[in-house]
Amino acid sequence: MGDSFWSVVVQQIVNGVSLGAVYALIAVGFALVFNVLKFSNFSHGGVLAISAYVGYFAALKLHLSLIPVLLVGTLAGGLIACGVEFVAFRSIRKKRGQLVYFFVTSVTMLMLLEQVLVIFFGASFFTYPRLISLTTLTIGQVSISVLYVLMMVASAIAFGVLAWALRFTRVGIAIRAASNDLITTNLMGVNVDFIVLATFFVSGLLAGLSGVLLGMSYTLYPQIGQLVVKGFIASVLGGLGSLVGAALGALALGVVEVLLISVMGSGLSPAVIFAMMVIFLLVRPQGFAGVSFQEKA
Amino acid sequence: MSYFITVGVFTAITTLGVLGTFVLTGLTGLFSLGQAAFMGLGAYVAALAVVTFHVPFPLALVLAVVVAVGVGYVIGFTTLKIRQDFFALATFGFGEAVRAVMNESVKWTGGAMGFAGVPRLTTPLLALVSLVAGIWLVRNVRGSKFGRDCLAVRTDELAAEVMGINAFDHKLKVFLLGAGLSAFAGALMAFFTTYVEPAMFGWMQSAVWIIMVFFGGRDSLTGAIVGAASLSALPEILRFASQWRVAIYTLIILLIINFRPAGLFGRWELSFETLGLKRSGPGPGRRLPGHAAEKGGAGADE
Numbered sequence: 001m002g003d004s005f006w007s008v009v010v011q012q013i014v015n016g017v018s019l020g021a022v023y024a025l026i027a028v029g030f031a032l033v034f035n036v037l038k039f040s041n042f043s044h045g046g047v048l049a050i051s052a053y054v055g056y057f058a059a060l061k062l063h064l065s066l067i068p069v070l071l072v073g074t075l076a077g078g079l080i081a082c083g084v085e086f087v088a089f090r091s092i093r094k095k096r097g098q099l100v101y102f103f104v105t106s107v108t109m110l111m112l113l114e115q116v117l118v119i120f121f122g123a124s125f126f127t128y129p130r131l132i133s134l135t136t137l138t139i140g141q142v143s144i145s146v147l148y149v150l151m152m153v154a155s156a157i158a159f160g161v162l163a164w165a166l167r168f169t170r171v172g173i174a175i176r177a178a179s180n181d182l183i184t185t186n187l188m189g190v191n192v193d194f195i196v197l198a199t200f201f202v203s204g205l206l207a208g209l210s211g212v213l214l215g216m217s218y219t220l221y222p223q224i225g226q227l228v229v230k231g232f233i234a235s236v237l238g239g240l241g242s243l244v245g246a247a248l249g250a251l252a253l254g255v256v257e258v259l260l261i262s263v264m265g266s267g268l269s270p271a272v273i274f275a276m277m278v279i280f281l282l283v284r285p286q287g288f289a290g291v292s293f294q295e296k297a
Numbered sequence: 298m299s300y301f302i303t304v305g306v307f308t309a310i311t312t313l314g315v316l317g318t319f320v321l322t323g324l325t326g327l328f329s330l331g332q333a334a335f336m337g338l339g340a341y342v343a344a345l346a347v348v349t350f351h352v353p354f355p356l357a358l359v360l361a362v363v364v365a366v367g368v369g370y371v372i373g374f375t376t377l378k379i380r381q382d383f384f385a386l387a388t389f390g391f392g393e394a395v396r397a398v399m400n401e402s403v404k405w406t407g408g409a410m411g412f413a414g415v416p417r418l419t420t421p422l423l424a425l426v427s428l429v430a431g432i433w434l435v436r437n438v439r440g441s442k443f444g445r446d447c448l449a450v451r452t453d454e455l456a457a458e459v460m461g462i463n464a465f466d467h468k469l470k471v472f473l474l475g476a477g478l479s480a481f482a483g484a485l486m487a488f489f490t491t492y493v494e495p496a497m498f499g500w501m502q503s504a505v506w507i508i509m510v511f512f513g514g515r516d517s518l519t520g521a522i523v524g525a526a527s528l529s530a531l532p533e534i535l536r537f538a539s540q541w542r543v544a545i546y547t548l549i550i551l552l553i554i555n556f557r558p559a560g561l562f563g564r565w566e567l568s569f570e571t572l573g574l575k576r577s578g579p580g581p582g583r584r585l586p587g588h589a590a591e592k593g594g595a596g597a598d599e
Contacts, residue, residue, distance in 0.1 A: 040382065042504075088551060097558050103328065104511045105554050107504045112547035119544060229389065229500070236386045270397040274390035278375055281387065285379045 007141035012262050013255055018148035020254020021155035022213050024247040026231030027238065028162070029206035031246040034235065035179035036199045037093070039102035043084050045228025046113025047204050051077035052211035053117060056220055059129050066131040070154065070212055077208020078201045084109055085200040093196065110225060117222040126220040151213050158209055159247065162202070166243075171198050179241075237280060239287025248288045306421050308530045309428045310485045315525035316431050317479030318506040323515040324439065324447040325468050328385045328507060330500045331372075331392030332479050335365050337498030338395055339480030340487035341406060344415045347488075349405070354418045358484050365480030366473050373472040377465055392500050399495040411494030412487075419489040427485060431478055436518055438474065447471055508550055514560025519567040524560070 026048065033041040055073030058064050064072065088105045132150060136143040166172040174195045177185045186192040214227060230253060231246075238249030256276070260269040314336045321327055339361035346352040346360050368391075376387035400409050407413065438444050449457040450464045458464050487493045506525075513524025531546055553561060565571065 040385070088555075091555050092558065095558065100322075100326070100328075100511070100515075101554055101558050104508055105551065108508055108547050108550045108554070111501075111505075112544060112551070115543040115547065119541065226501070232389070233386060236382055240380075240382060267401040268397050270390075271394040274394035277390045278372075278387055281379060281383050282375055285383065 008262075009259075011142050012258050014142055014144055015148065016255030016258035017251060018144070018151045018254075019258055020251035021152045022210050022217075023230045023234055023254050024250035025155055025158060025206045025210035025213070026228060027234035027246040027250040028159070028231075028243050029203040029210070030228065030231035031235040031238075031240070031243050032175070032199055032203040032206075035241060035243070036175065036182065036196060037089070037102060039099045039106065040232060041102075041106045041203075042228055042232070043088065043106040043109035043113065044081075044203065044207050044231065045225030046110045047077050047081045047084060047207040047225075048211040048214070048228060049117060049222060049225030050080050050113055050211075051204075051208035052215035052220055052224055053121065053126075055208075055212035056126055056128055056215055059131060066150075069131060070209065073212035074205050074208040077206070077211060078204040080113075081200040081204025081207060082197055084113075084204075085197055089196075089200075090193075110228070114222045114225055121222070123222060128216045128220065131216065147217055151217065154209060154213060158206060162206070165202070171195070175199050175202070233277070237277065237287055242287070245288045252288070302421055304530060306419070306424045306489055308526050309424045310419075310482050310489060311529040312522055312525040313424075313428050313431045313485070314479045314482035315506045315509050315521065315529075316435050317475035317477075317482070318503070319475075319510050319515070319518070319521040319525075320435055320438065320471055320478070321475040322507060322510055323518075323521065324444060324451060324471050326451040327377075327381060327468065327472070329388040329472070329475070330385055330503045331388035331390075331395070332475065332506055333498045333500070333502035334388075334392035334395040335369065335476045335479040336483035336486065336502075337399065337493070337495065338365050338368065339483030340493045340498075341399060341412065341483075342480075343484035344412050344487040344493060345405060347418075348412075348415060354488070358481065361480050361484035362477045365476045365483075369473050369476035370469070373469045377468045377472065388503075389500050392498070392503060396495045396499060406495075409495060411492055413492045415487050415491045415493070417488060417491050419485045424485055424489065427481065431481075432518070432522065435478075439518065443467070443470070511560055512550055512553055514562040514564070516564045517560065517562040517566055519565065520560050520562030523562065 026044070030041060030044050033039075033044070051073045054076040055069050058072040059069045088109050089102060092101050092105060133146050136145045137149065138144075166176055174185065174190050175198060177188070177190065178192065178195045178199070182192060185195070211224070214224060218224070231250070234250035234253050235246040236249075237253065238245030238247070253273075256273065257269065260272055264272070314333070317335065318329065318332045321329055321332070342364045343357040343361040346357040347354060352360065372387060372391050376384050399406050402408070403410075446457070446462045447467050449460065449462055450467050454464050483498075505528075509525045509528045510521050511524075512528055513520030513522070515521065528546065531542070557563075
């Protein structure tokens with residue numbers, strides 16, 4: 001106990017924050033689309049999975065180094081998400097279909113994108129070639145692998161750029177307006193089709209980046225996209241409608257997961273996380289951020 | 298047992314499980330990402346009861362339903378008052394928790410290796426009778442005052458509450474009905490396949506069930522049954538195409554949702570009247586549920 005106990009705790013929290021940083025990328029991408037179209041977009045996971053594979057092949061076949069691989073995977077995510085919007089969601093939106101149709105379509109797209117990976121690459125596991133040194137940095141009694149540092153730095157840069165874009169660019173401002181009220185935004189003369197496409201593109205960029213980072217830290221397999229549920233959990237816990245809340249929720253989820261796994265192993269921790277989730281929802285249904293999204297009566 | 302009977306029984310049991318999703322999503326508009334976990338719960342409770350505790354088979358079936366409804370009550374009571382997305386999340390968490398417990402309690406359930414050695418007590422006749430009884434039950438619930446009140450809640454919760462319908466109470470009852478149906482199907486499944494494993498009951502399975510319901514049309518019992526039966530048999534039929542079958546399956550669903558969002562059957566129901574065998578009488582209570590125009594423009598979809 002004592003000193004060594006606390007250094008273990010700090011160590012696990014550091015690990016949790018780096019995992020949470022990647023979850024935050026997923027959660028914010030998930031929340032971006034939720035804010036504009038008000039549905040839980042599970043196809044986000046499919047985009048994540050395919051970009052992770054794109055990054056893998058870019059590293060393996062084109063022998064790209066770390067930064068280009070990250071950029072290629074990120075860009076691929078953005079483009080795939082645009083494709084998904086165009087193929088799956090556009091016509092439902094044009095017909096003013098109910099939210100449930102978006103939801104069902106998004107789950108179906110997740111299955112389809114997963115299956116595309118199975119068809120072309122089989123159900124086997126792949127390991128990214130080594131793009132980054134496996135050494136660890138030691139600060140005091142806490143050691144942290146270079147990969148975890150990369151995860152945190154990449155997420156921080158992505159969020160910095162995103163915050164700047166949402167605040168200061170024309171498209172970013174339009175995305176925020178559309179999150180507020182899509183119809184009024186349209187009435188104000190904004191091309192909503194373009195803004196929705198842009199939202200999917202930005203959300204896809206985040207999915208792509210998280211996909212490559214997850215692929216590098218775990219192994220690559222077609223079902224890797226199901227990690228989208230981490231984003232789903234984080235964005236609901238964070239308070240639907242708030243990007244900052246989603247990011248905070250993801251960090252908390254990462255830390256709690258890592259701590260639980262170190263205490264009780266990976267087996268039963270989903271059961272404990274579920275119990276904590278239900279209690280949290282009962283105590284604070286508006287989520288961390290406190291700005292709950294309101295359905296219009 | 299011949300191949301076709303096996304596929305048939307399997308399809309009947311799955312359809313019964315999907316009826317659980319159908320009542321929940323069709324009557325209240327809620328999504329449960331833990332519906333398959335209720336099936337798993339039913340399967341494990343019944344299997345444990347018979348194999349480990351030597352409970353008679355019929356009693357084990359009842360026990361499976363009772364446990365699922367009890368667990369469902371706790372979840373529903375705590376989460377149905379808050380927003381719909383939270384309910385979806387809570388059911389998802391519940392499903393993963395159930396799977397974690399099944400995986401971990403190796404001594405009782407065999408863990409991830411699965412629970413083997415369950416006697417085959419589900420006969421094709423039992424599966425068929427259960428399915429028919431389940432369909433009959435769901436049909437009557439939908440047509441009753443209770444079912445129509447639920448549709449009012451789905452269409453506009455605020456308006457329904459103003460008219461004196463207790464939305465929470467209705468949602469909870471429907472949720473429990475769905476949990477019971479899926480758990481019963483799970484118990485039948487365990488005694489048919491003689492082997493159950495936690496991986497069969499994940500959240501993707503629940504999502505697939507929702508897809509099946511929308512494929513046929515969530516406002517049509519006929520559609521939901523045809524959707525569940527055909528989509529659960531389809532992977533078997535398309536077995537020659539192996540890897541492509543799931544892709545084909547998802548493409549069919551995407552086409553349906555895009556071009557016929559109300560589902561294949563819309564609001565059409567199979568009955569003596571629609572077949573032209575009996576003249577439709579003007580009598581009261583003959584109207585099928587689902588005629589109310591949906592808020593958000595379902596009517597405009599057609």
